[in-house]
Amino acid sequence: MSLGWQRASSRSSVVAMIELEGLTKRYGEKVAVNNLSFTVRPGIITGFLGPNGAGKSTTMRMVLGLDRPTAGDVRIDGKHYDELKDPLTYIGALLEAKAWHGGRSAYNHLLCLAQSNGIPASRVRQVLDTVGLSAVARKKTKGFSLGMGQRLGIAGALLGDPRILMFDEPVNGLDPEGIHWIRNLMKTLASQGRTVFVSSHLMSEMALTADHLVVIGQGRLLADTSMAEFIAENSRSYVRIRTPQREQLLDALHAAGVTVVESGEGVLEVDGDKSETVGELAARHQVVLYELSPQRASLEEAFMQLTAESVEYHAHDGQPPGAVPQQQQPPGQPPQQPWGSDWKRG
Numbered sequence: 001m002s003l004g005w006q007r008a009s010s011r012s013s014v015v016a017m018i019e020l021e022g023l024t025k026r027y028g029e030k031v032a033v034n035n036l037s038f039t040v041r042p043g044i045i046t047g048f049l050g051p052n053g054a055g056k057s058t059t060m061r062m063v064l065g066l067d068r069p070t071a072g073d074v075r076i077d078g079k080h081y082d083e084l085k086d087p088l089t090y091i092g093a094l095l096e097a098k099a100w101h102g103g104r105s106a107y108n109h110l111l112c113l114a115q116s117n118g119i120p121a122s123r124v125r126q127v128l129d130t131v132g133l134s135a136v137a138r139k140k141t142k143g144f145s146l147g148m149g150q151r152l153g154i155a156g157a158l159l160g161d162p163r164i165l166m167f168d169e170p171v172n173g174l175d176p177e178g179i180h181w182i183r184n185l186m187k188t189l190a191s192q193g194r195t196v197f198v199s200s201h202l203m204s205e206m207a208l209t210a211d212h213l214v215v216i217g218q219g220r221l222l223a224d225t226s227m228a229e230f231i232a233e234n235s236r237s238y239v240r241i242r243t244p245q246r247e248q249l250l251d252a253l254h255a256a257g258v259t260v261v262e263s264g265e266g267v268l269e270v271d272g273d274k275s276e277t278v279g280e281l282a283a284r285h286q287v288v289l290y291e292l293s294p295q296r297a298s299l300e301e302a303f304m305q306l307t308a309e310s311v312e313y314h315a316h317d318g319q320p321p322g323a324v325p326q327q328q329q330p331p332g333q334p335p336q337q338p339w340g341s342d343w344k345r346g
């Protein structure tokens with residue numbers, strides 16, 4: 001993908017990063033961001049993941065100096081946002097769609113932004129081309145779809161050829177082709193040595209794009225880990241079992257020291273790749289099996305488990321937030337920890 005410029009890679013000796021230290025934001029009684037400390041590094045895509053209301057947008061607003069922290073600090077390349085000379089050349093951000101005057105054309109909106117930030121007018125055409133809006137450059141933005149609006153917002157973020165890009169839920173409103181495009185754009189930007197910080201409430205989206213993950217819930221840090229580690233830790237493998245002789249099988253599994261979890265509707269689950277162990281035990285005790293199938297839990301499931309206690313608004317399913325299935329423990333075994341319970345909690 002041609003972006004029309006490549007400056008960041010040639011300047012990559014300069015470390016461009018975002019650093020948060022004890023960052024906190026209160027709105028009255030509400031603690032929107034709670035003592036967040038982490039670093040966003042260059043050359044990779046860092047996903048900022050959390051359920052709705054977790055504090056992602058508030059954090060991003062504080063990075064840009066749009067909200068003042070109640071406590072703590074956030075720095076871009078060691079400086080506060082308001083200390084940056086020509087800030088759009090340091091950090092470009094997409095915060096919310098349609099943050100512009102609807103009566104202006106896309107071209108004029110970007111031209112105003114360029115002129116007020118010391119950016120050459122020639123960049124406007126380049127970024128319109130990059131985001132695929134050249135054909136509608138002279139059209140008034142009030143007629144733009146949500147997807148076109150996102151593209152215009154991204155054009156604004158790219159305008160100053162910044163080394164740091166920050167996107168708040170950029171795939172919102174984009175069609176599949178648009179989603180594919182933004183993923184590739186972010187990968188290209190990171191491969192040029194830029195710092196790419198992108199928020200989402202969807203684990204599935206992050207799994208496809210992010211190299212590193214920062215997970216928050218109710219403003220608190222829940223995980224700060226590489227995507228590869230998150231997948232390795234959370235792609236839990238287990239065996240799903242259905243049997244008409246539940247009691248006999250439970251007794252046999254317990255006697256063999258195998259931990260089994262009842263997951264409802266008569267289904268039993270055993271952690272790990274233990275199909276053969278379970279199958280042999282069942283045969284030895286003459287237990288009929290209707291199902292014995294190896295499974296792998298989805299990352300979405302791991303993310304929901306990790307953030308279960310911190311989700312602000314639940315669609316109630318009769319379970320309290322964070323509830324884990326009732327477990328049958330063999331005698332003398334410690335209780336099983338819920339998945340993700342060993343993640344760093346802020």
Ligand SMILES: Nc1ncnc2c1ncn2[C@@H]1O[C@H](COP(=O)(O)OP(=O)(O)OP(=O)(O)O)[C@@H](O)[C@H]1O
Pocket residue numbers: 027030031032050051052053054055056057058059201312
């Ligand atoms: N100006 C404000 N006044 C009062 N409360 C606010 C304000 N802005 C945000 N909040 C609250 O702070 C919390 C964090 O909100 P924020 O928008 O940062 O979350 P988010 O992770 O970006 O969520 P979403 O994915 O829904 O955009 C929420 O409970 C929200 O209601």
